[in-house]
Amino acid sequence: MITDLESATPALCRLQLGSELRQLRLKAGLTSTQVVRKLLWSPSKLTRLETGENATVETSDIMALCQIYAVEPETAELLKGYAAVTKTRRDWWQSALHRPVITPGFKAFLGMEATASALHNYESEYVPGLLQTEAYVRVIHQRAYDGLSEDEINRMVALRMTRQQVLRRDQPLKFAAIMSEAVLYRQVGGPAIMRAQLAHVVEAASSPNVRVQVVPFKAGAHRGMSGAFVTFQFRDKVALKPIVYLENLTDHWVTRHEADVEMYEEAFTDLQALALSPQESLSMIKKAMKEH
Template sequence: MRKAGETDGRGVQDGEDGSASEVLRYFGRQLALFRTKAGLTQTELGRMTGYSESSVAAFEHARRIPQPDFVDRVDDLLRAEGILRAGKEFLELARYPPHFRNFARLEADAVSLYSYENQTFPGLLQTEEYARALFRVRVPPLGDEAIERFVAARIERREVLTREPLVLLNFVIEESVLRRPLGGTAVLKGQLERLVECAELRNVKIQVMPTRREEHAGMAGPLVLVETGEHRSLAYVEGQGQSTLISKPESVSVLSRRYGILRSQALTPWESVALVKRLVGEL
């Protein structure tokens, strides 16, 4: 039986019944009710939790996503008995675009993750500046608040790189991605330097797929293979704001074999790092 948000490889599924705004509105109303019941103003609650009055107002009116520490504090202070804290997982997922939320759960629990990217640097390897530049060129355009929310969520995902026990990570990235100055030369240089730093982690392997390859197993597009904490093998593909989470063993097997060929066609990790360092020197 498939879990929510999974497909057999034939359909497109983002797995979300509600929007981020609905989650935020519900939490905000609950927060306001408990605050009022406790006889506190927004200013007083902000002072007790270390937040400003404007921040508390933004949480209650669903304009901002509260940080996990704020949720824990107000649940205790307002004697909500776990009601506010119970929404923390859903508030965290609201940080992500709808099509990505199911995979975010899997990524956080992964024991291994293999990724192939041909348009951008993998999200787990992105710098804050690169992620911001990426969200700024979205069409239709995103508002400043949404951009900062998505950037913060993307940066938080990087904890997977150093989480204990270590997650086995492999990234195959198209050479063209390393040369595209998204956000400007300075942003690209910082992103390439970040790539070198990540490659030094013993659980991370980064490989570059040279542009001048006569054979290429990744022509069907980006893909991610993930092994969950329950040792389930799944695949994830996305594009144009749509995503597919694949659980059917036969479909996952095809993508796993495809990824294996991709790795053999790409530069070795050592050759890849040398190329990245050379590109940094050229900027």
């Protein structure tokens, strides 16, 4: 539950509101289908509310749900307060600079990243986004996303750089990153860019809230070979359960299904045990810098 609405971000309010609405529906013994039939809503409208995907939330919608769920007046007022925040404030990624290059799925990711207390990220192909340099990001978008205009690339680079502020905010995100040894040797943009990029990873890893590990080739087969993934944890672990984020070239999506989340969390724990220790990993990164 959010106790300070004055300082709460719209993203946090949307996630908290969605989680509490879902719990209230379940407590009332109602299915999603029953609710949308009563309100003459589309099924997707309720889904977006419960997953925090709407940019703004109408207080009239919250009042309608509270009536169906027989919510206590005090709780109803709090939920309407969450909705009001989404109407009166804007998240940083809703600016004119960033909005044109953000897909709906990635918008959900940004909301979770901005409100999470901890983030676990496994990457097999490139340096995790929160640790990338501007030059490295630019090359990735020039090569991996064919057809982007220079303006779009500039916006995406700016977006990535702004995202990294979560590592330096007042209550910094606790970031655990694991990457394949292949990431250290894939020349993205050439030797100079790679040396600077790896040096940046080493510098970032000196922060107490950042932990970096490398899975060496000699570790053999492992649970990360199916692809990259991100898991989010939140301070309010009762209302906001962990969430998994996945992406490919054409789409981004999240899963809150308990069994799926548990599988990915176990996979990350296994990878932490299989990877080199943080100190050994930094030694491997520094060795790779010299080889570029």
